[in-house]
Amino acid sequence: MNLVWFRNDLRLRDNPALWHSCQDGVTGGIFILTPEQWRNHGMAAVRIDFLLRNLRVLSRRLHEIGIPLIIEQAGRFADVPEILHRNCQQLGVEGLYWNDEYPLDEQRRDQSVQDSMAGAGIDCHRFHDRTIAPPGSVLKKDGEPYQVFTPFKRTWQTLLDLGPPELFPAPLAQSVPELPRGVSTEIPGAIEGFDSPVPASLWPAGEEEAQKKLDDFCRNRIGHYERDRDFPGVEGTSTLSPYLAIGALSPQQCLRAALEARSRGSSAQQGADSWINELVWRDFYQHLVVAYTHLCKGQPFKAETAELRWRNSEEDFERWCRGETGVPIVDAGMRQLLRTGWMHNRVRMITAMFLTKNLLIDWRRGEHWFMTHLVDGDFAANNGGWQWSASTGTDAAPYFRIFNPFTQAERFDPEARYIKHFVPELKDLEPRQIHRPDALGKSRPAGYPDLMVDLKKSRQAAIDAFKDLQR
Secondary structure (H helix, E strand, O other): OEEEEEOOOOOOOOOHHHHHHHHHOOEEEEEEEOHHHHHHOOOOHHHHHHHHHHHHHHHHHHHHOOOOEEEEEOOOHHHHHHHHHHHHHHHOOOEEEEEOOOOHHHHHHHHHHHHHHHHOOOEEEEEOOOOOOOOOOOEOOOOOEOOOHHHHHHHHHHHHHHOOOOOOOOOOOOOOOOOOOOOOOOOOOOOOOOOOOOOHHHOOOOHHHHHHHHHHHHHHOHHHHHHHOOOOOOOOOOOOHHHHHHOOOOHHHHHHHHHHHHOOOHHHHHHHHHHHHHHHHHHHHHHHHHHOHHHHHOOOOOHHHHHOOOEOOHHHHHHHHHOOOOOHHHHHHHHHHHHHOOOOHHHHHHHHHHHHHHOOEOHHHHHHHHHOOOOOOOHHHHHHHHHHHHOOOOOOOOOOOOOOHHHHHHHHOOOOHHHHHHOHHHOOOOHHHHOOHHHHHHHOOOOOOOOOOOHHHHHHHHHHHHHHOOO
C-alpha cells in the first residue's frame, strides 16, 4: 500500500503525488492537523475554517474512488515524523508520497520525515506542485538566484517555449483498502482557538468550486483584467488566491487556463498576459524563500534596513488594525479584511505602505496581522508583498516612492463605491469630499475619525529614516 500525505494540495486533479501513488499501487491518504504550529505561524481562523471545509470535500471525493483519508492531530511539525512512521507501520506502507512545500519550517519538517522513513525502509516520493517553475530552476547564467523580478520573468518565460504544462488527471477508482481498527477518518467541525467570524458562504470549498471560479474568470473577465485589476470597486480580479493557497487549485491549472484564453483572440491577450504576470510574481516570491532562508526568520531581505528605527505606537497600530485611521481607502481595506478575510491587492499595497511609511510602524507587525486574518494567507506571498511596500525587500518600491492614499483612492476608486461599501459612515458624501483631505475634514460625518497623521510630514519622516541608514 502507498500513502499520500496531503498538506496544501487538497484536490484530485493535477496532484502529482496522488497521481503517481495511484499509478504505483493501492493508495490511502493522510492529513495531519497541527494547530499549535498554525498558531505559531499566525494562521488565520478563516483560513483554518476554509481548510477544514476543503478537507471534507476532499475526503468525500477520495472516498468515491476508494481512497480513505486518515485524519491525525499533532501539536507541532516536530510531532509529524512519529505520527507518519506509526501510520506507515500500521498500514504496511511501502511508499510515502507528498508534494513539497518551501518555507523553512516546512522544509525542515519534510527532511525529518524523509530521514525517519529511510530508517524504517520506507521509500519517500517527493513532487513539485506549489509553483509553475520549481525553485532552483530559474537561475542566472552564473547559477545564482535572481533578486530582481524582471530578469527572473524573462528566464521564467523561456519555460513556455516548451508548451503549456501537462496536467495530471484525477486517479481512477480502486479497491478500498482495509484500515486497522482505531484509525480515524473523522474531520473535526472546528478547532479550538480558530473560530472564524467570516461567513463560510463567502468562500465555498472544494476543487469543483475553484474550477468554476477559474472557468468563469477566464471566460468572462480575463480580457478586461489589465484594465480592471487595480479598481477595488469593480469585480476585476479572479479571487482565486484562497484556492491556490489551500491547493484546491494548482498554479499549473491557472497557467494552462490563461494560455487557452489567450489563444482565443486578441481581445483576451493583454488581460491574460497581465494575469500570467501575477502568477510569475507568485513563483518569484516562492523561489526567494528557498534561496534566501533568512526571509523565513523575520529578517528583511536588505540587511541594512534591519537598523531602521521604527515607531512603537500601540495606539496607532490598533487604529490601523480596526480601520479607524481617518483615511477612507485604508479604512475600507482594513474593514474588508476583518469582514471577508480578504483584501483587494491594490488596497493591500496602500494599507501596507500607510502603516510602514506614514505611521513608520515595523512591517513585521503588519505582515503578522494580515497573516492572522487572510483566508489566502501564504507566507511567501505575504512576506514578499509587505517587504515590497516597506522598501526592505528585494526589488521593492524605492523608499522615497510613497503612495498618497487619497490620490490612490481618487485614481482607483473614483466613484468611492468600494469605500462607501466598507465605510458606510461616508455613504452620503460626494466622491470629491472623500478624496480630498481638506474637503473630508470640513464634511466629516459624526462618528468617523479625524485623519490620524499629517501625510506630508509623515512621508518626509519616513524618507529621513531611510536616509539615516546611508550615513
